[in-house]
Amino acid sequence: MTVSRVLNNKGEISETTRTHVLNVMRDLGYRPNRIARSLATARTLKIGIVVPSISSAYFGSVLEGAERIFGDSGYHMLLCNTAQNTKREYAILELFEEDRVDGVIVLSSHMPQDELTLYLSKQRAAVVLNSDVEAGIAGHVMTNERNSMSLAVNHLLKSGRRHLGYVGHDVPSYAGRERQRSFVATVEEAGLSSCANRMISCDRRDGHMTARQLLERAPEIDGLVCFNDEIAAGALRACLDLGRRVPDDVAVIGYDDIFLAKLLTPSLTTLRLERTKQEVGALVARMLLERIEGSPTQDEVMINHELVVRESAP
Amino acid sequence: MTVSRVLNNKGEISETTRTHVLNVMRDLGYRPNRIARSLATARTLKIGIVVPSISSAYFGSVLEGAERIFGDSGYHMLLCNTAQNTKREYAILELFEEDRVDGVIVLSSHMPQDELTLYLSKQRAAVVLNSDVEAGIAGHVMTNERNSMSLAVNHLLKSGRRHLGYVGHDVPSYAGRERQRSFVATVEEAGLSSCANRMISCDRRDGHMTARQLLERAPEIDGLVCFNDEIAAGALRACLDLGRRVPDDVAVIGYDDIFLAKLLTPSLTTLRLERTKQEVGALVARMLLERIEGSPTQDEVMINHELVVRESAP
DNA sequence: CTGTTAGCGCTTTCAG
DNA sequence: CTGAAAGCGCTAACAG
Numbered sequence: 065m066t067v068s069r070v071l072n073n074k075g076e077i078s079e080t081t082r083t084h085v086l087n088v089m090r091d092l093g094y095r096p097n098r099i100a101r102s103l104a105t106a107r108t109l110k111i112g113i114v115v116p117s118i119s120s121a122y123f124g125s126v127l128e129g130a131e132r133i134f135g136d137s138g139y140h141m142l143l144c145n146t147a148q149n150t151k152r153e154y155a156i157l158e159l160f161e162e163d164r165v166d167g168v169i170v171l172s173s174h175m176p177q178d179e180l181t182l183y184l185s186k187q188r189a190a191v192v193l194n195s196d197v198e199a200g201i202a203g204h205v206m207t208n209e210r211n212s213m214s215l216a217v218n219h220l221l222k223s224g225r226r227h228l229g230y231v232g233h234d235v236p237s238y239a240g241r242e243r244q245r246s247f248v249a250t251v252e253e254a255g256l257s258s259c260a261n262r263m264i265s266c267d268r269r270d271g272h273m274t275a276r277q278l279l280e281r282a283p284e285i286d287g288l289v290c291f292n293d294e295i296a297a298g299a300l301r302a303c304l305d306l307g308r309r310v311p312d313d314v315a316v317i318g319y320d321d322i323f324l325a326k327l328l329t330p331s332l333t334t335l336r337l338e339r340t341k342q343e344v345g346a347l348v349a350r351m352l353l354e355r356i357e358g359s360p361t362q363d364e365v366m367i368n369h370e371l372v373v374r375e376s377a378p
Numbered sequence: 379m380t381v382s383r384v385l386n387n388k389g390e391i392s393e394t395t396r397t398h399v400l401n402v403m404r405d406l407g408y409r410p411n412r413i414a415r416s417l418a419t420a421r422t423l424k425i426g427i428v429v430p431s432i433s434s435a436y437f438g439s440v441l442e443g444a445e446r447i448f449g450d451s452g453y454h455m456l457l458c459n460t461a462q463n464t465k466r467e468y469a470i471l472e473l474f475e476e477d478r479v480d481g482v483i484v485l486s487s488h489m490p491q492d493e494l495t496l497y498l499s500k501q502r503a504a505v506v507l508n509s510d511v512e513a514g515i516a517g518h519v520m521t522n523e524r525n526s527m528s529l530a531v532n533h534l535l536k537s538g539r540r541h542l543g544y545v546g547h548d549v550p551s552y553a554g555r556e557r558q559r560s561f562v563a564t565v566e567e568a569g570l571s572s573c574a575n576r577m578i579s580c581d582r583r584d585g586h587m588t589a590r591q592l593l594e595r596a597p598e599i600d601g602l603v604c605f606n607d608e609i610a611a612g613a614l615r616a617c618l619d620l621g622r623r624v625p626d627d628v629a630v631i632g633y634d635d636i637f638l639a640k641l642l643t644p645s646l647t648t649l650r651l652e653r654t655k656q657e658v659g660a661l662v663a664r665m666l667l668e669r670i671e672g673s674p675t676q677d678e679v680m681i682n683h684e685l686v687v688r689e690s691a692p
Numbered sequence: 693c694t695g696t697t698a699g700c701g702c703t704t705t706c707a708g
Numbered sequence: 709c710t711g712a713a714a715g716c717g718c719t720a721a722c723a724g
Binding site (some may be wrong): 096097098099100102103104105106 | 700701702703704
Binding site (some may be wrong): 093095096097098100102103108110117118119120121124125127128131132135140141142143144145147152158159161162163164186220234269294297298299300304323325326327328329331 | 407409410411412413414416417422424431432433434435438440441442445448454455456457458459461466472473475476477478500583586608611612615618624625637638640641642643645
């Protein structure tokens with residue numbers, strides 16, 4: 065049909081018919097049917113996104129950054145929440161295949177490497193953030209957790225803390241594993257006594273109660289690193305409950321520098337990515353777009369954290 | 379084709395051919411093509427969602443609740459962020475028409491009523507949350523702002539505050555308008571002196587600076603209501619800057635009861651919906667599903683707030 | 693119970 | 709430059 069030609073302004077068309085078509089389209093309130101177009105072209109302009117939790121301040125910001133890039137390129141995001149449920153993660157990835165999405169983004173997957181590799185290898189293009197997947201299958205953005213934890217622990221050591229504790233996140237994930245492992249390793253390297261009984265983990269909503277348990281069980285703790293800022297905020301409150309002054313008795317460090325971190329009292333010392341969360345989202349989105357177009361310029365990007373020193377651990 | 383029949387388990391099929399088909403499908407790694415199916419059936423199983431800001435703690439939770447319902451019913455969410463940009467809101471709604479989504483959800487629209495009505499009338503089904511749209515066009519969930527603000531103001535009055543201030547949100551929205559209007563009205567009804575020069579508004583990220591400005595300009599303020607908890611957290615911090623004790627010198631009340639509200643110091647008194655944000659999302663989703671199926675049971679739901687009294691305004 | 697046929701609304705190729 | 713025709717992978721209606 066000629067109409068198709070004017071819609072996509074390709075091929076040669078006389079200006080007269082062109083404007084005529086445009087007028088008729090307007091008068092009829094015509095809207096092209098994108099799904100018919102997708103069937104014909106085998107491109108959907110849809111990106112499937114798998115996220116463990118939409119309501120998290122961290123993922124929300126990352127998604128916002130990605131959405132901007134996709135929106136500008138005419139792509140739409142199909143967003144699915146795994147609610148930390150691995151079974152659901154499988155199901156979603158399969159549905160994305162049926163949807164013939166042009167690409168997939170997986171944020172902080174809970175799947176084991178071999179499974180994720182298998183599922184992503186069936187997708188047209190994929191980029192993951194902080195997830196374990198075989199090289200070559202997907203673009204890979206990850207955070208340098210060895211480095212970040214070392215910044216945190218050494219900062220505490222420098223201010224004279226000797227009894228460090230860690231409150232982790234109780235779901236399987238790349239960052240969760242790496243932070244915990246790095247905490248243990250860094251503390252050992254410093255030649256401190258074992259911290260094995262000063263570690264605990266919890267759901268992201270349970271920082272308050274869990275930190276409190278930990279501080280009661282190990283009252284010698286004078287420095288606490290938490291998996292993220294929500295948990296750290298709970299820890300701050302737990303210290304208040306127990307009459308432990310922050311930072312005098314216990315110093316607290318979180319992760320992510322969420323918007324409210326600086327507004328807490330005491331304001332929260334935290335590890336912030338060297339790029340904003342929006343930029344990370346944008347980066348992931350751009351990497352995916354490159355892969356969709358078949359011209360990936362980079363397969364792996366590692367992002368460092370920097371320490372934002374505030375009142376809770378000066 | 380018979381294959382279609384087994385996929386949708388409809389029509390009568392012998393068990394033998396059925397399992398045979400299933401086996402072949404598995405061996406070939408076959409995935410049905412949902413876009414072809416959509417073309418044929420004129421149903422996409424896609425829901426378009428328009429949200430002012432994905433990264434907000436409030437919308438994130440609402441979306442999470444909606445996603446659960448949609449996921450359970452086989453629907454996927456197409457999520458688009460307006461970034462508070464009305465032009466983008468138009469564009470998104472038009473793209474959703476082209477995507478032939480089965481329904482649309484609009485959260486806290488910035489569009490004027492007539493425009494939103496026009497755009498939504500072209501959609502197959504629509505539900506809005508806190509947005510102005512003509513009756514009959516879309517399902518409507520809204521919060522009772524007259525009531526919520528009255529709870530806040532009267533709570534402050536009861537504790538002896540007489541110089542009330544308000545920090546609003548500087549984008550056009552139903553809740554923004556209604557809260558501000560209700561604040562003025564409620565204060566007037568109480569017979570207090572005008573609060574006109576004790577009001578200010580700001581971006582959701584600027585609560586700290588803006589509250590500080592306000593408190594410097596109107597140092598008599600002894601009670602402050604804020605449009606949301608992020609802004610209120612900034613106000614708490616502004617009080618600290620200025621040496622105003624909370625709640626002794628100034629009482630502060632926020633809105634939404636975001637997760638961190640109870641972890642702030644002092645913990646934040648806030649207005650919380652009678653249903654959780656997840657439930658509100660689920661409600662909106664269910665209302666849309668009913669409309670898609672053509673059997674809406676309710677056109678309008680009004681939700682009240684309740685006051686959660688914490689340390690910042692006891 | 694199972695095979696055949698005609699579209700769904702577009703793009704693409706090939707003639708005119 | 710503009711029509712006509714085939715086909716994307718499915719569903720639905722109709723025969724067998």
